[in-house]
Amino acid sequence: MASEQDVRAGLRRAGQEHLLRFCAELAPGARAALLAELAELEPEALREHCQRAAAASARAPGPPPDLGTRLRPLPPGCVGSAIRGDPAARRRWEDEGFRQIALNKVAVLLLAGGQGTRLGVTYPKGMYQVGLPSQKTLYQLQAERIRRVEQLAGERHGTRCTVPWYIMTSEFTLAPTAEFFKKQGFFRLDPANVVMFEQRMLPAVDFSGQAILERKDKVAMAPDGNGGLYRALEDHQILQDMARRGVEFVHVYCVDNILVRLADPLFVGFCVLQGADCGAKVVAKAYPEEPVGVVCQVDGVPQVVEYSELSPETAQLRAPDGSLLYSAGNICNHFFTRDFLHAVIREFEPSLQQHVAIKKVPFVDDAGNLVKPLKPNGIKLEKFVFDVFPFAKNFVAFEVGREEEFSPLKNSDSAARDNPVTTRRALLSQHYLWALRAGARFLDTHGTLLPAEPELSGSEDPPACCEISPLVSYSGEGLEEYLRDREVKAPLILDEALAQVLRPQDS
Ligand code: UTP
Numbered sequence: 001m002a003s004e005q006d007v008r009a010g011l012r013r014a015g016q017e018h019l020l021r022f023c024a025e026l027a028p029g030a031r032a033a034l035l036a037e038l039a040e041l042e043p044e045a046l047r048e049h050c051q052r053a054a055a056a057s058a059r060a061p062g063p064p065p066d067l068g069t070r071l072r073p074l075p076p077g078c079v080g081s082a083i084r085g086d087p088a089a090r091r092r093w094e095d096e097g098f099r100q101i102a103l104n105k106v107a108v109l110l111l112a113g114g115q116g117t118r119l120g121v122t123y124p125k126g127m128y129q130v131g132l133p134s135q136k137t138l139y140q141l142q143a144e145r146i147r148r149v150e151q152l153a154g155e156r157h158g159t160r161c162t163v164p165w166y167i168m169t170s171e172f173t174l175a176p177t178a179e180f181f182k183k184q185g186f187f188r189l190d191p192a193n194v195v196m197f198e199q200r201m202l203p204a205v206d207f208s209g210q211a212i213l214e215r216k217d218k219v220a221m222a223p224d225g226n227g228g229l230y231r232a233l234e235d236h237q238i239l240q241d242m243a244r245r246g247v248e249f250v251h252v253y254c255v256d257n258i259l260v261r262l263a264d265p266l267f268v269g270f271c272v273l274q275g276a277d278c279g280a281k282v283v284a285k286a287y288p289e290e291p292v293g294v295v296c297q298v299d300g301v302p303q304v305v306e307y308s309e310l311s312p313e314t315a316q317l318r319a320p321d322g323s324l325l326y327s328a329g330n331i332c333n334h335f336f337t338r339d340f341l342h343a344v345i346r347e348f349e350p351s352l353q354q355h356v357a358i359k360k361v362p363f364v365d366d367a368g369n370l371v372k373p374l375k376p377n378g379i380k381l382e383k384f385v386f387d388v389f390p391f392a393k394n395f396v397a398f399e400v401g402r403e404e405e406f407s408p409l410k411n412s413d414s415a416a417r418d419n420p421v422t423t424r425r426a427l428l429s430q431h432y433l434w435a436l437r438a439g440a441r442f443l444d445t446h447g448t449l450l451p452a453e454p455e456l457s458g459s460e461d462p463p464a465c466c467e468i469s470p471l472v473s474y475s476g477e478g479l480e481e482y483l484r485d486r487e488v489k490a491p492l493i494l495d496e497a498l499a500q501v502l503r504p505q506d507s
Contacts, residue, residue, distance in 0.1 A: 002039030004031075010043040015209070016050065022216035022368060030217035037219055041203070046211070049202060053379040054209035056356045063309035071305065071314065072297040073325055074397050080270040081399040090266060096273050097265025100249060101149060102157035107247040108146065108262045111226045111332070111385060112177060112255045113170030113199045118411045124173040126255045127180050130409060130424040133467050133493050138255060138409070139180065143187030144470035145262045152474060153265070163263045164245055165189065167196045168232055170223035174198050197236035199228040204361045204378040212363045212378055215370070220361050225382025226254070226332075230349045233341060242338050250341065252385065254332040256409040258423040259430065261475060264333075267398050271335040278392035279335035280304075282328035283402040288315040292329035293386070295397050302395040304330045304386040328397055330386060331406045340392065348391045354381045403458070404430065404475075425461055430476075432462035435494075438479035441487045442466070450490065464490035472499045 004023065011017045019038060023031060082090065100106050116125040126139040136144075146163050154161050169177050178196055181187075186194055201221040203211040214220035224231070229252070233239055242250070249268055253260050261267070264281075271279040282295050289312070293304040307315075310326060317325040361378030365371050389395055400406070407426030410418040433454065435442075442450045442464035450463050472494055473479050482494065482502035494502075 002035050004035060007035050007038045010041075011038065011046075013043040014041070014047040014050070016046060016211050019211060019213060019219060021366075022213075022364070026217050034217040034219075041219075046203070049381065050205045050209045050211055052354065053205040053356070053381050054207060056354065056381070057207060057358060057379045063305075063311075067298070067305070067309060068311055068314045070299050071326070072300070073319070074296060074302065074328060078274070078394075078396045079328075079399060080274070080396065082266055082404075083399065083401045093269035093273060094266045095269065097263075097267070097269030098153045098156050100268060100272055101153035101163060101263060101265060102159050102161045104161050104246050105248045106263050106268055107164045107166060107242060107245070107250050109166040109168065109229075109250050109252045110142065110255055111168050111229065111252065112173055113168050113223045113226070113228065114255070115170075115172055115223070116256075118415075119409065120412050124169075124177050124180075124255075125409065126173075126177065128409065128420075130258065130420040130427075132424060132427065133465060133491055134469070134495070138258060139177075140184065140187055141258065141470060142260065142262055143189055145260075145474055146189065147187075148470050148472075148474040149263050149265065152477075162190075162193050162245075164193045164195060164242075164247060166238060166242075166250075167194065168199055168226075168229055169196055170199050171201050171221065172223070195238070195241060197232055197238060199232040200224050200235070202381055204359070204380050206363075206378055212361050214362055214364070216364055216368060220363065220378065222359075222380045222382075225355065226385040227352055227383025227387055229385055230341070230344050230352070230383075230388070234345045234349075239338060239342055239345070248338050250336045250338065252332075252334040252336060254408070257331065257333075257406055258409060258427050259405050259407050260333065261405060264475075267333070267335060267400075270398050271396055274394070274396050276335065276392075276394045276396040277337045277340035278389060278394075279396040279398060280386065280389070281331055281333035281400050281405070282397050283331055283400060283406050285324055285327045285329045286402070288312070288324060290329065292331070294326045295328040295330050295389075296326055301390045302392060303389055304384075328399070331400075331408075332385070333405075334385065335396075336388075340388075344388050344391060348388060352383045352387045355384060356380075357382055425458070428465060428467060429456045429458065429462045431468045431494075432456070432464060432466045434468060434473065434476040434479055435466045435483055435488075435492065437476065438482070439484035439486065440466075440479075440492070441485075442492070443487055443489045445489065447489070449487070464492070466490065466492040467494070469493075469495040469499075471496050 129137045202224045204220040212220040291307045293306045319325050357380045358376045360373045362372050407423045408418050409423045413419050
């Protein structure tokens with residue numbers, strides 16, 4: 001156990017001795033816990049971190065003034081699309097993606113270390129259920145999509161295959177996530193193929209460069225951003241685990257997108273056939289000021305430019321066909337080769353930018369009272385997962401349809417967008433349209449035929465409630481077998497059991 005003397009000497013070197021100011025009055029257990037936490041912080045790194053945070057927050061906010069002149073859209077040659085262009089090319093990409101999955105070369109990696117403060121629940125966001133008829137959580141939907149894509153690839157290639165699921169958690173999310181998976185029987189995945197690992201935490205710092213105590217016996221710590229991924233991969237030897245399993249391609253995604261297509265064969269196949277080392281799915285921005293980062297080039301190098309960095313004039317620029325020039329909205333769906341991740345860890349991680357987030361951080365004042373600040377008082381430094389794009393040798397982007405693939409759960413219901421209602425509606429609208437396309441006709445509870453609405457506004461619920469288990473269909477495929485020319489009563493919950501019943505007898 002670290003002695004108080006040693007810890008104090010280290011903190012003095014770091015200029016952070018104030019963190020021990022309540023130490024003498026703590027009960028032995030709390031004191032030992034505080035000393036253990038502080039002993040983990042390397043003095044020189046702590047000093048640098050606190051100084052860097054204070055200096056970064058003091059810098060004038062906003063983009064460099066000449067950014068507009070350095071921007072270019074991505075060259076068309078490195079952009080593929082799931083929604084336009086040659087269907088034969090899409091079939092080729094999808095075939096290639098399934099082939100790689102069947103060869104056990106594809107893994108998915110979930111970024112699940114965030115605190116989900118905007119949603120405001122006390123448990124990891126993946127455990128949230130948005131109120132679907134099935135009451136499935138985000139984690140369950142994702143697990144079932146993994147099982148389905150494994151099944152589809154296996155069937156095509158006459159094999160059994162595995163898409164390992166790597167889950168990056170943080171101090172906040174690891175224990176409850178691990179417990180939840182256990183309680184849910186890993187959603188019938190093999191636990192050996194679900195690998196959870198923890199990202200690092202960093203102290204929150206006040207504007208004078210002092211780390212903040214959130215309790216007398218606890219430093220205020222926050223995860224180091226989703227770009228903490230790269231250090232966490234190294235800390236936990238995850239690339240070695242991937243190598244042992246023969247994984248070469250990794251699909252990285254955020255926990256909150258209810259429509260996420262895990263290990264999407266189309267995206268993976270496109271990236272592989274393009275020889276890409278790094279790729280990003282994008283959706284067309286809905287309107288110029290939409291608050292999403294834009295994938296583009298800065299000085300000829302691929303990068304995500306945050307919406308706050310785009311001037312209104314630049315955001316409004318149009319291409320000759322009338323579409324927005326900077327339209328490629330980043331949806332945190334990334335493709336990386338294992339080799340690229342290796343290069344990032346080996347060479348580039350230390351040069352990743354640190355982004356400043358100014359937050360309200362609860363703290364203890366000098367009298368020992370807990371204060372919940374009304375104004376932001378703390379600085380958190382975060383790295384972002386996409387800041388590795390400039391290091392790619394062959395970067396590609398892949399355009400997908402928003403209605404099909406992107407609806408993030410960011411906020412509670414009190415916000416107008418990206419909340420439980422909008423995400424639930426996005427999923428149910430998608431499933432309603434899949435069912436219609438497969439030939440279903442919906443009846444209401446009285447048996448009256450409901451009018452089919454093949455175009456949905458997105459701002460209202462679909463006319464009939466229909467939820468399709470990912471175990472039955474991954475992206476709308478295979479539904480004709482159950483639904484062609486069928487009259488079905490809403491609500492329709494098409495799960496594996498009902499699929500058995502609806503399956504034609506001779507198949
Ligand atoms: P967000 O930026 O939406 O943050 O994360 P958040 O923590 O989920 O929510 P707020 O901002 O507190 O409301 C985007 C993705 O990155 C992950 C999140 O879990 C989510 O999947 N993330 C974020 C991490 O894995 N680690 C982090 O340190 C931060």
